[in-house]
Amino acid sequence: MRDQHQWREVNRRNRDWLRPWEATIPPPPPGGPVTHRPTYRQMVRHLRAEAHAGRMLPFVIEYQGRLAGQLTxxxxxxxxxxxxxxxxWVDEAVAGRGVMPTAVALAVDHCFRAVGLHRVEVCIRPENLPSRRVVEKLGFREEGLRPRYLHIDGAWRDHLVYALTAEEVPEGLLQRWHESRPGTPQK
Known part of the structure; x- marks a missing residue:
């Protein structure tokens, strides 16, 4: 809850930049209940409950000591x-600095090494070239298209599926990411 002020500020400042990629709630069926976007408190309660149940790992991304995004x-x-x-999602002000590939690599390594997962997927709208570039830099495989997969920006949108299994990165994804960057010291 202590991140609320920073989270709201970053999210508000990036509203237009994130809108084409963020999930939206579809219209209710005729006669069905109207659902609204959750408040910050509701979002945090949901994330905590899902994490406690072992179904989710929510992370805040920091860059230079400031909240710069979220990874779930x-x-x-x-x-x-x-x-x-x-x-x-990441703050547009830090996009292109390697923040998101680093965050994804850290999270995937945690999933494979500490949590014990075997496979991780990332589903991205085909038009979202910066997000696709994140997973491509990290070596995720493109597996195909999921038509009308998620309700995004007011409509059902297609998504490309990218995946990685633990066997594909025995050295760890963070190490692979560091080794792929020019000028990064090698171990």
């Missing part, structure tokens, strides 16, 4: 699947 590992499924999907 959600849809955690156990049993024969051991899988999850990652969603994220």
């Amino acid at each position: 590992v959600a849809g955690i499924t156990w049993g024969s699947m051991c899988s999850a999907h990652v969603g994220y």
Whole structure:
């Protein structure tokens, strides 16, 4: 809850930049209940409950000591699947500085090494070139198209599916990311 002021400020400042990529609530069926976007408190309560139930890992992204975005590992499924999907957003002011690929790499390494997941997916609108570039830099595989997958910016939108399994990054995704960047010291 202590991040509320910073989160609201960053989210408000980035509203227009994020709008084409953020999930929206579809219209209710005829006679169905109207659902509204959750308040910050409701969002935090939901994230905490899902994390406590083992279905989600919510993270705040910081850059130079300031809140710069959010990353959520959600849809955690156990049993024969051991899988999850990652969603994220970043402050436009720090986009292009390697913040999001680093955050995704850290989260995926945590999922594979500490949590014990086998597969992680990221679903991205085909038009979202910066977000696609994040997963491509990290070596996620493009697996195909999910037509009308999520309600985004007022309509059902297609998404490309990118995935990675633990076997594909035995050295860790963060190490792969660091090794792919020019001028990064190698271990």
